[in-house]
Amino acid sequence: MERRTFLNISGLALGTMMLPIAGNVIAAEELLTPLATKFKKTLADTALTAATQAGASYCDVRIGRYLNQFITTRDLNVENVANTESAGVGVRVICNGAYGFAATSDMSPDAVANAARQAVAIAKANSRLQTEPVQLAPVKGVGEVAWATPFKKDWRAVPIKEKAELLIAANKAGMDGGASFMQSVLFQVNQQKYFASTDGSYIDQDVHRIWAPVFATAVDKASGKFRSRSGLSAPVGMGYEYLDARPQDKIRAAGGVATLYKNSYDLIEDARAAGRDAKAKLTAKSVTPGKYDLVLSPEHLWLTIHESVGHPTELDRVLGYEANYAGTSFATLDKWESKKFKYGSPNVNIVADKTTPGSLGCIGYDDEGVRGKRWDIIRDGILVNYQATRDQAHIIGEKESQGCSYADSWSSVQFQRMPNVSLEAGKKKLTPDEMVKDIKKGIYIVGDGSFSIDQQRYNFQFGGQLYYEINNGKIGAMLEDVAYQSNTQEFWNACSATCDDRDWRMGGSFFDGKGQPPQISIVSHGASTTRFNGINVINTARKIG
Structure with a gap:
């Protein structure tokens, strides 16, 4: 699988x-x-x-x-x-x-x-x-x-x-x-x-x-x-x-x-x-490679959150205990212990939770009997916590589990699985149309697509479903053959604005694999439309050399 x-x-x-x-x-x-x-x-x-x-x-x-x-x-x-x-x-x-x-x-x-x-x-x-x-x-x-x-x-x-x-x-x-x-x-x-x-x-x-x-x-x-x-x-x-x-x-x-x-x-x-x-x-123009300001809809951004924040803050991956499907993690304990590792810009506030109504991860209790809760993973751009179960909590100085235990069947042993991991909405009133107004050269991406990320969840490439050029503050023609490349820290530090909670909504995965033998979990990721400045965009249809 x-x-x-x-x-x-x-x-x-x-x-x-x-x-x-x-x-x-x-x-x-x-x-x-x-x-x-x-x-x-x-x-x-x-x-x-x-x-x-x-x-x-x-x-x-x-x-x-x-x-x-x-x-x-x-x-x-x-x-x-x-x-x-x-x-x-x-x-x-x-x-x-x-x-x-x-x-x-x-x-x-x-x-x-x-x-x-x-x-x-x-x-x-x-x-x-x-x-x-x-x-x-x-x-x-x-x-x-x-x-x-x-x-x-x-x-x-x-x-x-x-x-x-x-x-x-x-x-x-x-x-x-x-x-x-x-x-x-x-x-x-x-x-x-x-x-x-x-x-x-x-x-x-x-x-x-x-x-x-x-x-x-x-x-x-x-x-x-x-x-x-x-x-x-x-x-x-x-x-x-x-x-x-x-x-x-x-x-x-x-x-x-x-x-x-x-x-x-x-x-x-x-x-x-x-x-x-x-x-x-079929008739959309092919993108010209280069640096663009990206405006990413929640229907797209949920997957980037999942791969570049969700998986690398799973504590078993951080510790090297788990590497199946998604590798280990660059977000090692020394970065958390420093209390100053800049995972992203001050605009980036990412929380884990098991309580958001309507989310895939919303439960009363996890598979260790721990009540669902909410906690910070990244606050003002700084890595502040991970995702842990009862037998992992002491490793990061937690007095209680964060409720991240899950098994996909009665016949499977429970282990650490991702809760909902979401980007908080911006505090200032901002709509997607207002976000676009001062962008001279950008691309608006709606919907998730193919992706590739390395085994430490650091260097990556993401595509989407729909792409539109942004020229001098206006949404323009449909584009094709778009993918953006970055690394996790560079990308999240390029986050310059997030729309307010009127635009906040969830995407998610019905089939998130982990473990050996493999188990399938479910998880939601919420976000508002978010802007990232100066991201490298490639043309996926062009041959190299």
Whole structure:
């Protein structure tokens, strides 16, 4: 599984085939049948008792039921509909200072007790090689609590026929707009997660997420040239109401070149625009390489934040404990300890959080029973913190975990995963159109695209979906073949202005890979339209030499 495949929406066809949908195929009506809370608590107590009797000093139990529905369409045809269920129990323990983990899909008391004892046996074996004991930051038990994603319309109760008809209507709108081919997909996820621990927590969570990506391709039959444009929707932690477009949620891009969306999404409108834009790209002029002031929309900037701030401030990467998919990090502990490392300009304030409503990372508690929270990573341009779990907190002097533990399945062991990492909006009133007014030579970029970044998350190159030249304060013609190159510190220190919170909105990744064996996480990144001065732009169509 290539991480970049999932982040690049142009890989939707491949991505759909490679989704983590392991589990039983079930009828759609079975999606609405929950596990009883009393049953889950009984299983949890069984595991906790068996683990402590076997010698564990700590134990947590995750009972999960993971439901997915995926609908894929191409042009005017439905290609696939899948409803899947995966359910089971994962038990993590500490014994003799070492971790042990075991899981089972047999949700009987005997099987769960056996899994707990197996986890202890694994911990005892691991302890023979452990050089330092695991240190868990304290967490106060919360007793029996419940948390659920706030939503108004349960996607599980919406008929598949209605959803398929919406996707087909979007494809038709895209072809009417000028696309030769259209693809649209609907990803819907419900994670029913029950966590219990020897700290005294019994946490029942019901998490819902949805995403409706669309992809338009226009072909010039005479030349064989083709261009594409992906949809501008964001994956969200909401219900099906996200697709009930509301006029007040539409945002006008700078110069009126696109319609953007904040809290709901007009799939058909965006699909029509995608078809129109893909066709327009066929005749757009190719960019002249050089230094430009860049104006980056949140639909684009979220990915740059993800790669150049999100991953390099994951503490396990900083420490060199993790390098899969995204490498390690240039943002080493000495830079943080100095308290003066200029990650960016004073305009750059980046926060981590697990609380923003509608975000992919919004939860009540993480997979270690830690309450979701918010904290600074970069403040006034200075690196001030990282992302940590219970067993990492002491390394950076934190008295408690930042709540960054996540596992993508009951059968996967939890480890450090990225929370929402977002650029704060500017404090001064500023719209995208006002930001453009004093730019003599610039490029406005809307939507994410392909990217490349080195294994320390430092030197990079990013493309997008839509590019428009800025000449003497005005948005001009569409451009093509644009990518910008920089390094993380140079780029963020070139940040000269950020629009205010009226323009702030989230993008994000539904398929963020990490670990070995790999796990897939979800994460949102918020921003307002932001300006970066003097960034090197290359022409991706030109040959070198």
